[in-house]
Structure formats: C-alpha cells, structure tokens
Amino acid sequence: MPDDDPRFADAVRAGGGEIAPLSERTRGLVWLSYGDAQDLVDVLDAHPGIEWVQLPYAGVDAFSHVLAGYADRPLPLWTSAKGAYSQPVAEHALTLTLALLRLIPMRVRATSWPTGEKFGTSLFGLNVLIVGAGGIAVELIRLLEPFGVHVTVVRRSPGDLAGAELTVTSDRLAEVLPHADVVVIAAAFTDGTRRLIGAPELAAMKPTAILINIARGGLVDTEALTAALAAGEIAGAGVDVTDPEPLPDGHPLWNEPRVIITPHSADTPAMIAPLLAERIRENVEAFLGDGRFVGVVDVEAGY
Numbered sequence: 001m002p003d004d005d006p007r008f009a010d011a012v013r014a015g016g017g018e019i020a021p022l023s024e025r026t027r028g029l030v031w032l033s034y035g036d037a038q039d040l041v042d043v044l045d046a047h048p049g050i051e052w053v054q055l056p057y058a059g060v061d062a063f064s065h066v067l068a069g070y071a072d073r074p075l076p077l078w079t080s081a082k083g084a085y086s087q088p089v090a091e092h093a094l095t096l097t098l099a100l101l102r103l104i105p106m107r108v109r110a111t112s113w114p115t116g117e118k119f120g121t122s123l124f125g126l127n128v129l130i131v132g133a134g135g136i137a138v139e140l141i142r143l144l145e146p147f148g149v150h151v152t153v154v155r156r157s158p159g160d161l162a163g164a165e166l167t168v169t170s171d172r173l174a175e176v177l178p179h180a181d182v183v184v185i186a187a188a189f190t191d192g193t194r195r196l197i198g199a200p201e202l203a204a205m206k207p208t209a210i211l212i213n214i215a216r217g218g219l220v221d222t223e224a225l226t227a228a229l230a231a232g233e234i235a236g237a238g239v240d241v242t243d244p245e246p247l248p249d250g251h252p253l254w255n256e257p258r259v260i261i262t263p264h265s266a267d268t269p270a271m272i273a274p275l276l277a278e279r280i281r282e283n284v285e286a287f288l289g290d291g292r293f294v295g296v297v298d299v300e301a302g303y
Helices: 006-014 038-046 061-068 086-101 104-109 135-147 170-179 199-204 222-231 269-288
Strands: 028-030 052-054 077-079 127-131 150-155 166-169 182-185 210-213 236-239 259-261
Touching: 006 269, 028 269, 038 061, 052 269, 086 104, 086 135, 086 182, 086 210, 086 236, 086 259, 086 269, 104 259, 127 135, 127 170, 135 150, 150 170, 166 170, 170 199, 199 222, 222 236
Parallel strands: 028 052, 052 077, 127 150, 127 182, 150 166, 182 210, 210 236, 236 259
Antiparallel strands: none
C-alpha cells in the first residue's frame, strides 16, 4: 500500500484486515500506486498466493495489459473504484454542461460589456444523451432531475436504467445522436470503445448540441472534434480528458472559444480519498467475510 494517506490504512483495519509487509502469507493487495503497472506484475509474480487486488482507479485501462495476463486465471479477483467517484465526476459533467449552454467560455474572455442580442440556452427541458450506464450516469441522472430534461442512455448491454426515458444498446448510438441537445460521454474505455465518437458521430449531432467528455480522452477522436468545432458542426465541447493527455501546448483546442478544457480534475485527490477509503473498507470486509465485493472488474470486458 504505497500511499502516505492514513485513511487507507485505517480503512483496511476498519474492514477487519491488517497492514503487513508482502510475504507468502499475503492474500489481499490494495494497490494505490498510479505509476508503472509493471510494478504490479512484478509483485503478483513474486507472490502467487494473492487472491484479491484492489485497484485505485474507476477505469482500469491503465492496467489493461496486466488484466489481460490473468484473463484465463480464476485468481486474483480484481476490484476497482468504479462507481466510487460518481458524485464528483457527475457534478463536473453538470458544471461543464451549464457553463457551455450559458456561453461562459465567451463571457470569461470578454473585455467589454456586449451590446445587442443576448444569447444562452437553459438546460430545462432539453434532450440529454448519456453514453454509458455506470455509476456516473446514475448520479448524473439524479442531478439532472430538477431540470426536467429528457434522458436517453446508451449502454453496452440491454436493460433499462432508472430515470432514463429511453435506454438503448450501443449499436443504436447513430439513431439517437441527432435528437440530443447535450451528449455526455461516461463510458468505460476499452478497445471496443476507442474513438467511439468520431467524425460520423459528430456530423450526426445537432449544430446546436454540445459534447461533454468526463470519461477517457480516447473515447473521442480529438482531430475529428477539432474539425467539427471549426466547421460549426456542434456548438461546443467540455472535456476533462483528452487524447493525447496532457493536451499539448499550442493544440488548436486551446484556442477554440467554444471549448472548456479542464485538466482531468473532475475527481481530485482531495475529493476521492474518502471515497476510495470507503471502497477499500467495503472490499476488505467482503474479502474476509461474505464475498460481496463492490466494483468487481470483468477482466474479459476490460472494466
């Protein structure tokens, strides 16, 4: 557990576990390193008795090659923080949405009081399309409820999501995109979802629609997004994640007046520390007790 925050060690103890150096007795591993995933491989190779690994991220794409190596093994069981960070990330998605609809990027750049017609759009009653049906989508739907929006959810597997007026599978994305005023990307990043939003999808959107990405940068084709904004195919974009990341200095998106770029800050360390600590406590308790883990990773699906 290479992290100095005492809340994580306290969480292990609160779940009934104990903190101990790695040894042949080690059965559970709480992995808090955000560095080279190869270090995790080395630890697992040296300690084959480990039965459970808790990862620190909500998404596990940073560990994809590690997980691939265990796809045909029953152990260890992998859990992530998916769902644990939903509240701050959904809040950030709503913040970006409201800011873009109210033309805040243009307002903060202004150096004089504008004259003439006033512009801006209310969120009330709009059509919001959420791509992804995990914890972020659930929390965002809850936050959107007072605005009376019409929510459509696109998800990988069939099944309705509470609070959505319409839930469709991902093969119907092109069908629902043209009706959306706001498109929020909240899907897991896998080989199958890489560049899920590209030139055809952006062209299918309303010219008055905005795109929000608070998931992973690789879900959106950055060049296609840049071109769509320049051509006026969409009205704006709010991105907390980019591809590449960090977005290089001088990239055209930095100078696009209808874009808000935040530096992967939807869930800061200060925000997520207590949430991750609670996830650790729950899963230590599950490991030592009834096995009802939270955030179990589907190794084959990649999330």
